[in-house]
Amino acid sequence: MEYIPNILFAIVLILGIGYFVKNVKKLSRNIKLGKDLDVSDNKPQRWKNMAYIALGQSKMVKRPIAGLLHIIVYVGFVIINIEVLEIILDGLFGTHRIGLKVLPTSVYGFLIGSFEILAALVFVTVVIFWLRRNVIKLKRFLSAEMKGWPKNDGNFILYFEMVLMTLFLVMNATDTTFQSLDSGNVISQFISPLFSGLSEGTLHIIERAAWWLHIVGILVFLNYLYFSKHLHILLAFPNTYYGKLTPKGQFPNNPTVTKEVQLMMDPNADPFATPAEDENAAEPEKFGASDVQDLSWLNLLNAYTCTECGRCTSECPANLTGKKLSPRKIMMDTRDRLEEVGKNIDANGGKFVDDGKQLLGDYITNEELWACTSCNACVEACPVSIDPLNIIMQMRQYLVMEQSAAPMELNNMMTNIENNGAPWPYNQMDRLKWKDE
Amino acid sequence: MSEQLNVPTMEQMMAEGKNPEYLFWVGSAGAFDDRAKKITKAFVKLLNKANVDFAVLGTEESDSGDAAKRAGNEFLFQMQAVTNIEVMNMYEVKKIITTDPHDYNTIKNEYPGLGGNYEVFHHTEFLSQLISQGKLKVKESEFKGKKVTFHDPCYLGRANEVFEAPRDLIQTLGVDFKEMKRNQRHSLCCGAGGAQMFKEPEKGDKDINVLRTEDALETDPKVIITACPFCNTMMTDGVKAKEKEAEIDVMDIAELIANTQE
Numbered sequence: 176m177e178y179i180p181n182i183l184f185a186i187v188l189i190l191g192i193g194y195f196v197k198n199v200k201k202l203s204r205n206i207k208l209g210k211d212l213d214v215s216d217n218k219p220q221r222w223k224n225m226a227y228i229a230l231g232q233s234k235m236v237k238r239p240i241a242g243l244l245h246i247i248v249y250v251g252f253v254i255i256n257i258e259v260l261e262i263i264l265d266g267l268f269g270t271h272r273i274g275l276k277v278l279p280t281s282v283y284g285f286l287i288g289s290f291e292i293l294a295a296l297v298f299v300t301v302v303i304f305w306l307r308r309n310v311i312k313l314k315r316f317l318s319a320e321m322k323g324w325p326k327n328d329g330n331f332i333l334y335f336e337m338v339l340m341t342l343f344l345v346m347n348a349t350d351t352t353f354q355s356l357d358s359g360n361v362i363s364q365f366i367s368p369l370f371s372g373l374s375e376g377t378l379h380i381i382e383r384a385a386w387w388l389h390i391v392g393i394l395v396f397l398n399y400l401y402f403s404k405h406l407h408i409l410l411a412f413p414n415t416y417y418g419k420l421t422p423k424g425q426f427p428n429n430p431t432v433t434k435e436v437q438l439m440m441d442p443n444a445d446p447f448a449t450p451a452e453d454e455n456a457a458e459p460e461k462f463g464a465s466d467v468q469d470l471s472w473l474n475l476l477n478a479y480t481c482t483e484c485g486r487c488t489s490e491c492p493a494n495l496t497g498k499k500l501s502p503r504k505i506m507m508d509t510r511d512r513l514e515e516v517g518k519n520i521d522a523n524g525g526k527f528v529d530d531g532k533q534l535l536g537d538y539i540t541n542e543e544l545w546a547c548t549s550c551n552a553c554v555e556a557c558p559v560s561i562d563p564l565n566i567i568m569q570m571r572q573y574l575v576m577e578q579s580a581a582p583m584e585l586n587n588m589m590t591n592i593e594n595n596g597a598p599w600p601y602n603q604m605d606r607l608k609w610k611d612e
Numbered sequence: 613m614s615e616q617l618n619v620p621t622m623e624q625m626m627a628e629g630k631n632p633e634y635l636f637w638v639g640s641a642g643a644f645d646d647r648a649k650k651i652t653k654a655f656v657k658l659l660n661k662a663n664v665d666f667a668v669l670g671t672e673e674s675d676s677g678d679a680a681k682r683a684g685n686e687f688l689f690q691m692q693a694v695t696n697i698e699v700m701n702m703y704e705v706k707k708i709i710t711t712d713p714h715d716y717n718t719i720k721n722e723y724p725g726l727g728g729n730y731e732v733f734h735h736t737e738f739l740s741q742l743i744s745q746g747k748l749k750v751k752e753s754e755f756k757g758k759k760v761t762f763h764d765p766c767y768l769g770r771a772n773e774v775f776e777a778p779r780d781l782i783q784t785l786g787v788d789f790k791e792m793k794r795n796q797r798h799s800l801c802c803g804a805g806g807a808q809m810f811k812e813p814e815k816g817d818k819d820i821n822v823l824r825t826e827d828a829l830e831t832d833p834k835v836i837i838t839a840c841p842f843c844n845t846m847m848t849d850g851v852k853a854k855e856k857e858a859e860i861d862v863m864d865i866a867e868l869i870a871n872t873q874e
Contacts, residue, residue, distance in 0.1 A: 423772075426722065433690060436694055492823070492824075495820075496818040498814045542815075545811070546816075548820065550800075550801035552798075572685075575684035581685075585683045588683070598809075599645075603674070608643075
């Protein structure tokens, strides 16, 4: 009988981690639906970027207030989670504060004391975050794409963190043995008077309840990640590692097009040759992207990494002047469509069955795509190296090269370039006239 | 401009058995847009002044394909690029200077993958070099002591991280330079990039160039300095929209420097 809590704990732990692993596999499967992309170059620079941008939060602090608040939660999250190790060991072995058995009281007290201070700081910070979203109403949290689930998602995460921090502090405050040590109860000593007058038994029940709710809460939160925007706490690391290294202005040259152009320019190619009949020949490759499977896996990793902070949108010239384009929405749409495709695959025994929908049109409209000035402000603004512009450009390629659906003025511009080598209808032979004017 | 500009073409140079050190890539805007042509000429005046060994492609130059690429027509872009690369490689071009940040970006970053490898300079970088090497002397500007501001072209600044060269040049003019609140890495687009120059904007509550002009007006400038023919057009239109064209000039750095020369 005395092992029941241990067994129960082990089951909860296995379920919690098992379900998380299952979803991580799904996440990885979905990301791999994207096209291949070679990112094996320049590893030292990539590690450096990950260290500076993700670990070092270098781009977060470009906005000092949000950046500082974020660092508190980030550091708190990472450090307080050391405590989870003790909780897991206690849970499995039926011990109580196993750390005290292996560490000197002063060291243990120092550790728990630091966790308590951080927990209190995180709690205050999370309250400020909540106020920014719900009372101060910062503009970037109010855009059209932030209505409904994305808004609730943001708040749920904050409530989760408030509750988890509270449970940690209450757990310490109601632990009479811990309080009597008088080492490390930096914050909880001020909470424990709230529980004075309660019997030893009641205190023990509250302490146990807080302990269980805390660890179960952490496991639930871990599993909530997959269903929320909050995946960035994990994906920011690979995403900054794989982030673009070339100058921002350098857009990749579409290799499918290069093949075609080479064929056209090759003087030895027979222009009238019929394509060789090959039963195994792959379907001709599509130009550009109309759905998530046409994008690269990095575009898809970007989409899952986005935490909807909206810094991109708040610096987008199109969005600032009231156009429909919002780079954040491009990322959210890509993720939502990818999730839809993933569910479709799960429901159809591992194979995608055409659902008559696609990213273009059903999620992202032509109007949004044509409003982009390709200025890279969104790419610069992203604290975790997401590139919404790359997706926009691939979708424009599909619109123009597969559908000839460019706005009329752009078609005129392109016809002019084709006919007379300039975007305007001037004669190529007049190209040096400026010299004598 | 009354004085005679010396603008040799690659073809002429080749006929004379010469291979100039630099190709001046004029670009479609620089060759055809009325406002941009003035910038082209001002820059050539400076090249002549500093005795730079250069030539242009003239009628052998074709559009860089930048606008086509950003509009999504990768096919047209690559055709243009391959055609231009063929011509430039035939003339054994090694170094290119251009006054258009869009062409600068595409030739510098996107042509190499298609067989065109050149050392590419934006005219602000090049002028800055000429001055520091003592090949070009800048005299006091007509706007000495007057307030000026600078609009970073996206494809020069954010896209290629050239922030210092234009600012160094402005410093030589003896003007009172004031940054806009959004500058350098965080500069706001003028609204022309991504092929927007060639189409009407989507529905919104303001034009981007007007918003950017408002940023500029906050610094109370006598001159809004640009370094891109498209930015120049957009800012000029923005100033007109704000009915400030009588008080504020929109000028390229090359023009301001050329005006200090006799």
